[in-house]
Amino acid sequence: METQHSTDSVSNIAAVERDTGLSKDTLRVWERRYGFPVPLRDANGDRLYPSAQVEKLRLIRRLIDQGKRPAKVIGASTEELLALIGDMPDSSAAATANHSMLQYVRLHRSAELAAALRQALLKQGLQRFAAETVAPLNEAIGEAWMRGEIDVSEEHLYTEQVQNVLRGAIGAHIGAGTRPRVLLTTFPDEEHVLGLLMVEATLVAEGAHCLSLGTRTPLPDLRSAAVDGGFDVVGLSFSAAYPSRQAIDDLLQLRAMLPASIAMWAGGSAVKGKGKRLPDIRVVDSLADCVTALAEWRVAHLG
């Protein structure tokens, strides 16, 4: 019943599950089938994972989330995995991101980061700030994390500062009474919040009335919130880690629960290009496409 944290020695299986996102069952079956990881054992026969194996598991997890197959990556050495990461498609996001902000994250310069974010917001306005500053930064941070160039606390610092700035700006736009009324959230297995905030910022800047429920809203609760609140649109956000199939199933299930008068919009890499399999759901490609979807809705419903 011990729950230890990953010091640089060993972690129990519960800590590895928490830190890698791989279930205990998956960890055991990988060991049985692929011969990795091979944890030590304590006096009671319980698995103890050295931190090097946990690190490698996190790399493997990220690669699988991006489409690699377990059999192809589990056997590889840590060096080969890092090489694979370098080959991943959009490894150029860092180039378009604001370089000094990235440095502030790496150096734990939170005050400078916050100041730079606020300055960019003032200069660009909320909408361009979300699309041209936050979005590329998110990608650059994700890639840097995968390469081990930044650690969890730096990623957290970044997320917190961006949240503070975006929420402050969103709160300043009081768009009560405007249309459409958009309800934003994620499904119960999706916990990434920044995508949602960026969409909210983009829509609010266009004069829509937005309400975000944050992450992980159960479907029945989401349905009643949308119906009772008189919303015109329900927006769902997905990160790259969300299984595409599950996204489609969940969306169709929600679509069947909602009256046809409430539109559904879905965005994120899990639904990219899946428009054909999602009838009556507007697949949103990008933040810019949010604006288009908004304009379409207004033409259709407000004349």
Place this chain on the structure above:
Amino acid sequence: METQHSTDSVSNIAAVERDTGLSKDTLRVWERRYGFPVPLRDANGDRLYPSAQVEKLRLIRRLIDQGKRPAKVIGASTEELLALIGDMPDSSAAATANHSMLQYVRLHRSAELAAALRQALLKQGLQRFAAETVAPLNEAIGEAWMRGEIDVSEEHLYTEQVQNVLRGAIGAHIGAGTRPRVLLTTFPDEEHVLGLLMVEATLVAEGAHCLSLGTRTPLPDLRSAAVDGGFDVVGLSFSAAYPSRQAIDDLLQLRAMLPASIAMWAGGSAVKGKGKRLPDIRVVDSLADCVTALAEWRVAHLG
């Protein structure tokens, strides 16, 4: 808004784990030992939990988090559980909470809620707003949720609106260069964010320099962030659900990793009254006690 009564759907064991916080192992062993829950089975023998059983499991989970023992509550009927909840000690928080705000939450009146929160902030100032408005509201919401008077989407709506207001106000206080420099976060198994934000608001209002890393920071990352960032204090927040023993173990482990020059403060019901077992850690009783701890630090370090 009445209890969202049974949608007569069923959940698999993974969904129940996600929605109740009870592990798959725990769900199976309860079934074996106590005869509850007794899920249906699908064609393959996999468990299917009716929503009524999931609801009851959530009640049981909350009661156990508050100190009840499983054997005492698992056998009880849903009615008996609700009676137990009525008997819980601090069932009077609702009385001190702002009643109209609670109504806004129940009625999904997000715009009115946001306006009321902002008005209270302006009237009370940041510090009293956190202590006298947000803290009682948190308790009242928690109790109402337990009684089934509000659902997940309403709790989310509340959390989002409070976050927006608190983060906006915190962002407005730019306390760079002031002392002490306080690093705030939670341990990896603690995901409640509002406690952290309330502490940050309280300290920032007293002119401290605060940086929050949000929730779930691994200990090694927390250590390096505190040391590299030149922080004077590391503050940890715990909710009622955090096992007291684990909180003590984790705090002592972190204490051993940090240099003596960095103070540690811990707050929340999991550490209440445990001061004797936490040498060299300042146990903070309440938001008001945060201010005392701050004053103590300043006397000791700044003369």
Place this chain on the structure above:
DNA sequence: ATTCAATTTTGTCCAGGACAAATATCATGG
């Protein structure tokens, strides 16, 4: 090239046993 069927891969679930940490109970001494 597209569709469809067969095959392999992969994650999740199951049963039932075991163990140690957490908690309660009880005895003893201040």
Place this chain on the structure above:
DNA sequence: CCATGATATTTGTCCTGGACAAAATTGAAT
């Protein structure tokens, strides 16, 4: 009476090894 410590019970987590279906890949046929 409270405190301390020994003993018993409760409780959550981990184990093994088997099974199955959904997803992805491969191969065949149109």
